[in-house]
Amino acid sequence: MYAPEFDYYKAGSVAEAIELLGSHEDSKLIAGGHSILPLLKLRFARPSALVDIGGIxxxxxxxxxxxxxxxxxxxxxxxxxxxxxxxxxxxxxxxxxxxxxxxxxxxxxxxxxxxxxxxxxxxxxxxxxxxxxxxxxxxxxxxxxxxxxxxxxxxxxxxxxxxxxxxxxxxxxVLSANQRAEYAKMAHPASGYAVVGAAVVVTLDGETCTAASIVVGGCVPAPARASSVERALTGKTLTEENITAAANQVAGDLGDNVIGDFYASAEYRRAMAAVEIRHALLHATEQVHH
Ligand SMILES: Cc1cc2nc3c(=O)[nH]c(=O)nc-3n(C[C@H](O)[C@H](O)[C@H](O)COP(=O)(O)OP(=O)(O)OC[C@H]3O[C@@H](n4cnc5c(N)ncnc54)[C@H](O)[C@@H]3O)c2cc1C
CATH class of the missing domain: 3.30.465.10 (Uridine Diphospho-n-acetylenolpyruvylglucosamine Reductase; domain 3)
Known part of the structure; x- marks a missing residue:
């Protein structure tokens, strides 16, 4: 399918791009084009003009x-x-x-x-x-x-x-020497997009977790902080048992707004969030390897 017609401008600087956006109603930037061009072809977006920032x-x-x-x-x-x-x-x-x-x-x-x-x-x-x-x-x-x-x-x-x-x-x-971070996702087999993804950053004092930042994607409209999991990990040794128990608390953090679609039901996504958090934490603490 072809994109609808639009005017095309190539900006030489950020200031010029901003000026072009301001002077053309309904205009949009284009960088790599891998998201905006499919949107145009599907008629989900119909900008009057595209401002190309790719050369800045x-x-x-x-x-x-x-x-x-x-x-x-x-x-x-x-x-x-x-x-x-x-x-x-x-x-x-x-x-x-x-x-x-x-x-x-x-x-x-x-x-x-x-x-x-x-x-x-x-x-x-x-x-x-x-x-x-x-x-x-x-x-x-x-x-x-x-x-x-x-x-x-x-x-x-x-x-x-x-x-x-x-x-x-x-x-x-930059991570400090006592921090570990890992991302794990259940990738859509065709596109690679995260049906469910989990990013974890843990701070350690010896064997003890002193702080945790745990975020889930693909489940709700915006990245979701898994506060219950963070609390359950803090102060604990990151054994497989403690990691599993903490990860299982994520369902409560996601609320009722979990996405259910053609790829995965809301119930499945909620279950996979715990699996991906556990996976990421076990990798981060080198208890499993890719
Ligand atoms: C087949 C396929 C598979 C993909 N798989 C994955 C995946 O596994 N994981 C994943 O995360 N992503 C995936 N993507 C998306 C990919 O990462 C794109 O790079 C990204 O979504 C858009 O980047 P882009 O540079 O192409 O942006 P564009 O398509 O050029 O722009 C996207 C939007 O951002 C705006 N924009 C761009 N740059 C700026 C800027 N500097 N300031 C303000 N607005 C800006 C544009 O106006 C537009 O609205 C996939 C895409 C495709 C086509």
């Missing part, structure tokens, strides 16, 4: 300094997956990127496009929420703001971003 060098690349990994919004999943620096600073980020879609998707798709598309089944929202990432956003007149993931994701496909704002970078803390 300032939005590309990865830097690591002062305990922060800064990933430009236009950085592709493949660039993240293949970065030894990212692998060393926070292996879960590189691993999650490497598990997205297929090589074509990873080569074209960008981290910025992925988070702004805000698909509940995407991997980045879950992983970045568990890591307490920050989104750097630029608006008209050079105004910059930073948003926590909890202030960014809400309704599916509706991030809290104004029509004339550009996501410029994602910032993720």
């Amino acid at each position: 060098a300032d939005l590309k690349g990865i830097t690591i300094s002062n305990g922060t990994i800064r990933i430009g919004a236009l950085t592709t999943h493949w660039e993240i997956a293949s970065s030894h620096d990212v692998e060393h600073a926070c292996g879960m980020v590189a691993e999650a990127a490497g598990g997205i879609g297929d090589p074509q998707v990873r080569n074209r798709g960008t981290i910025g496009g992925n988070v702004v598309h805000a698909d509940p089944a995407s991997d980045w929202p879950t992983v970045l929420t568990a890591l307490d990432a920050k989104f750097n956003i630029q608006g008209p007149g050079g105004a910059n703001r930073s948003a926590a993931t909890g202030d960014f994701f809400g309704d599916p496909f509706e991030p809290k971003l104004a029509a004339n704002e550009v996501l410029t970078a994602v910032e993720v803390p």
Whole structure:
């Protein structure tokens, strides 16, 4: 199917992209095009104009300094997956990127496009929420703001971003020596999207878990924090028995809004959330291996 007609503009800078968005009603940005183009072809979106930010060098690349990994919004999943620096600073980020879609998707798709598309089944929202990432956003007149993931994701496909704002970078803390992080997903066999995904970050003092950040994706409209699981893990030794008991508490954290669709019923997703959390925690603590 062909996309409906639209005007096309290529922006040379973030400021120009913002100006073009402001001067063309119903216009949208295009980065890798792997989500926006299918939406156009399916007539789920009919923008009057597309503003191509794909050539803006300032939005590309990865830097690591002062305990922060800064990933430009236009950085592709493949660039993240293949970065030894990212692998060393926070292996879960590189691993999650490497598990997205297929090589074509990873080569074209960008981290910025992925988070702004805000698909509940995407991997980045879950992983970045568990890591307490920050989104750097630029608006008209050079105004910059930073948003926590909890202030960014809400309704599916509706991030809290104004029509004339550009996501410029994602910032993720480098893991400290006593932290472990892992992402596990039940991937849709055709697309790789997470039917259910779980990202875990645990802080250890010797054998004892002193803090846990546990987030589930694919189940409810926005990444869901599994607070009961976090509480159940904190202060405990991360034995298989304690991990299993804690993971089983996730059903209460997901509430009544669990997605049921063609791929998996709500009941199945709720059950798989516990399975994926357990899986991620056992990997993080090296009790099982891929
Ligand atoms: C076959 C297939 C399989 C996939 N499998 C997975 C998977 O397993 N896991 C997963 O997480 N994802 C998956 N995806 C999605 C993929 O990760 C895309 O990269 C991502 O959804 C969109 O990135 P993009 O750069 O292509 O964005 P685009 O399609 O160009 O844009 C997406 C949206 O974001 C907006 N946008 C883009 N960049 C910015 C910016 N910097 N600031 C503000 N707005 C912006 C656009 O206006 C648009 O609304 C899959 C996609 C396909 C086609």
